[in-house]
Amino acid sequence: MKKFSGFLGACAMLMSELVTAQVKDMPGGPRVNQINMPEGVTQITHAINDLHYMLLWICLVIFLAVFGVMFYSIWAHRKSRGAKPATFHEHVGVEVAWTVIPFLIVIAMALPATRTVVAMKDTSGADMTIKTTGYQWKWGYEYIDGPAKGVKFLSNLSTPRAQIENKEPKGPFYLMEVDNPLVVPVGKKIRIATTGGDVIHSWAVPELSMKQDAIPGFIRNTWFRADKVGVYRGQCSELCGKDHAFMPIVVDVRSEADFAKWSEDQQKLLAASADDPNKEWTQAELVARGEKVYQTCAACHQGSGKGVMGAFPALDGSKVVMGPKADQIAILLKGRQGTAMQSFANQLSDVEIAAVITYTRNSWGNAGKGQDPVVAPADIKAAR
Template sequence: MTELARKIAVSALLQPALAFAASEPSIGFQPPQTVVARHIYDLHSLMLSVCLVIAAVVFGVMFYSIVRFRKAAGREAKQFHGNTTLELLWTVIPCLIVAGMAYPATKTVIEMKDTTNPDLTIKITGYQWKWRYTYVDDGIDFYSSLSTPRDQIENEAPKGEHYLLEVDHPLVVPVGKKIRILTTADDVIHSWFVPALAVKQDAIPGFVRDSWFKVDAPGIYRGACTELCGKEHGFMPVVVEAMPEKDYQDWVADQRAKSAPPAAAPQ
């Protein structure tokens, strides 16, 4: 790989991370805005707590043993071989811990994959370097591209609040409705990711993969392509605008009116 190619690859990998760092100064998860996102956040907290307790016990025993049984003049280490009770405990207890962690994790994964009975189906197609949104049941179809001004990208102007995370046409969805998304790609592999909605689905040419989300509250939620897809991978943001049902229906009517053919001239 040439030096130029390496620089392009590193830049493409870092751009989404830098964009999120600029717009999300806090550390940790974005506030969850779907049921699945909240379950994933709770799982993360549970697993982290379990790991911290295990680490405290393991390191506690280790450091105690280092100090208590350290080598010293005139001291002979006690030798022993096998302890059935201890071996049963350190086999059964980890199995119970793993089972206790696996149950909520499996339940959440099953919930994530349940795309049945959607209220709305949207096909998402990845291109280098933009997204295409097709509302399967509403006859709406448009492209969504980066709208960050070029002078900001080339460091000729101050960076905006949503640098590299703004688009000309966001994906618009109604609040409180189950949205099924069908992801695919036209050229190379992409990945559609919105952290606050807990949706990350690869878009693979020749395949259609599905996922779903149901947004809790109106708002604008931002994400990005998270699969290295070329030199402008970092310029492929995702923006989802969730609005109340009435506003959404007004938006649908407006989009249909824009795409309707002009009326025929009177004879």
């Protein structure tokens, strides 16, 4: 028995060390030896934590009561003490008690839980609405109203590829960092309108008590109000394909003054980057612009254009890229069914699609070899 107890103790110690080691390595995660949920920075988070503790205490009391009575009965009415079993078959009082008491317990748990769930779904009176679209494998944000109205951008994983391929040491926020975080003001009610651009995703940030599925063809609303300035991280929590683990969420909560300054800067950038519909783009300008846009494709087709064998076709030497421009335009606008190639019609403008197509037709080994080396924005507009 001592050996068995020692074995269990050793197992428990090993598990504790493993959990502690994992927690230490979690970027932005809970503190070492933390065994509970994160405290969070919203009223809903605090309400959920209160429910969590309340249910734990209720379960503990039920456990002690049930097993206390059971063990007492076994000890006090054992045969060695001369106890004789009762002969009754039913007892109305006991029947009523074990029906009424559980019912009251369930009501006591259901009322605060229902109140919290209703509050979680109440998006009325929001100070700002942000449309959040899940793509394979990144997030798109569009500010529908407020100081940043009209601002929209894509948020991609920014962890260097060398870290993912174990060629460099992993950083403190490995797989939990993005190039463009979602920026919001502190103390304001933010409505998040989620949808999916291809498959089902899920926008989840634990410290904000946020988890809302992003379903193609539907707009589903949720909200949060952060009470503390800081950076809060989450991930897509719906298995959405090959790079499901590579689409993190970063929410940058700033003071009202900092958010106002950020909004002003974004509006200036938006105005500066607005494409002139009457501009005549040269091949060199389209290639330069397309090289930047291509970064959204590099995760699949690779920066070298070689693709990933068996998963993503190479663009370098591709018959589609080197063939008539209409075929490649159709793929960018409509995607290709049965593959991971999605439509970029709603993600990229006419200029951006024209630029990235022109870039692929004039890069790597494709330069000077294919048909239609230049695709103009007007070509994309006509194809739409």
